[in-house]
Amino acid sequence: MQIGTPLAGLLVTLALAWPVAAQESTQASVDAALEAVQGAATAGGLAEVVKIDHARLAAGAGAEMGPSRVLILSDPAISTPILESEIRAGVDLPFRVLSFDDAGTARVIYTNFAFLAARHGLEESDAGAAFDARLAEVLAAANVEASAAPVEGLARDFGVLELASAHGFDATIERLRSAIVAQDDTVWFGIVDFTADAAALGVTLPRATLLLFGGPAPGGVAMKDFPAIGLDAFCQKILVYEGPEGALRVIYNDIAALATLHYGTSAKPHHALNERLTATFAKALE
Template sequence: MAAAPARAEQNHAPSDALFGQVLANVTAAQSLDIIAEIDHSRLAADVGEEMPPSRVLIFSDPALDAALMVVDPRIGLDLPLRILAYETSPGGESKLLFSDAAYLEHRYGATFPQELRDRYKAGIDTALAGIAPGDATALAAEGLDGDGLITLDSPHGFDETLRRLREVVSAQDDTVWFGEVDFDERARAAGVAIEPAQLLLYGGPGPGGRAMANAPSLGLDAFCQKVLVLQDKEGKVRVIMNDLLALAERHEVGKSLPLRVINRRIQKTFADALEN
């Protein structure tokens, strides 16, 4: 009876080795801090779902995050930095995948100063130190269907909006919290002033595992799921999330039924939470 788990762990070994190197690099870097480690495949296995190895490290350079959000606060949905270790095909190669600054410029219609592009690249390069060049790839900047953003206007204040979102996510018995990022608090610590902005990280290992069964690269940016709450200078509050089907276009994977179900579910869940 122990053979299946043993084989599964053996299958994870190549991607675990790549992930371990990235984790060690980020841990040793004084300018970076770890926000979350999410092992999509093992979490899915814990609830009886099978998917290829897919393990993401979410880490932050607070000064970089703040500078990017000064350009466009919506960029917080694609922050902090992330690198995914995954198996490219069942039983195939294990690789690292990340998004680069060009993707953010493409998605948000922004143009960054060179120093900001350089700082973004430096964060990724620090995490990839010692990794063979062929083992790490930036996901193409193009390929997204529109900007792939879903935006809801909240009739509530910033704190009440956060409370409602946390409450509705916590009420789902198949959902796990992975963390929160208080961007404006972290920006102040870095000496930069931005408007209130908070990112909630959560996910359902069962539904997510089914959606990623044939698309483990979605573990980079579609999963875990993210919701960004922003307040502007006039006090207007917005809730921003990814359209998972648009991200499937970017990853060139199928828009599977499990992915469609999750996409509908999260939009309805948050819209209802803001209205009721």
């Protein structure tokens, strides 16, 4: 059969269409898993903080990556006791679930209390057991098979970058927010005011606010070969909190470190983003 015949043309068309069809199938599975978790979480009383479609946002910004969606959910009654033990754990709260394309298969991963304990020096406790049980209920109700994020290699403050602020708490939040939204490739997703959430429960916490944002294009490039980091690093998070004697601290994730945690290695885009974020935050806090 000579190339150029109708049959040969059909074979070429089918060969080209196969990867597209496979990715569409995986995208559908990724979507279905996340929507199932969202539905179960809503039915179970968890509040949705933000739902982010990494791949579609990246595509809209001109970057390509595999299907990936993250869901951040909140229950202050669960988070507050953990924050009472260690306020810095707020950088890894509230609940996070990622549905993504793992080498052609839809996979779901989540952050469990063991991750928080290793990274923030927390002891096993009723609060930790409640954290794991709450998310386990949601995943069971969603009928979604999921696995916890890796903890091997984690130690206290692993992958935590830190800056100090000489400004007041509200001014620090506003200066960081202004610096973030001033970048034309960045999307602002909102904040979680842990202190206000705790106060509604009658609990007094140091002032602590989590800022949520992301860059669809640079994030898409950073996640393309490292999609699991969408659980921890994207959206990007900054925790501003009041430390001892009123000192204000700003902590955020080392993207290269988290890539190494999930994949055993990191890449140039991760380090470039670390440098960019640190420069942006440091300037805002001058």
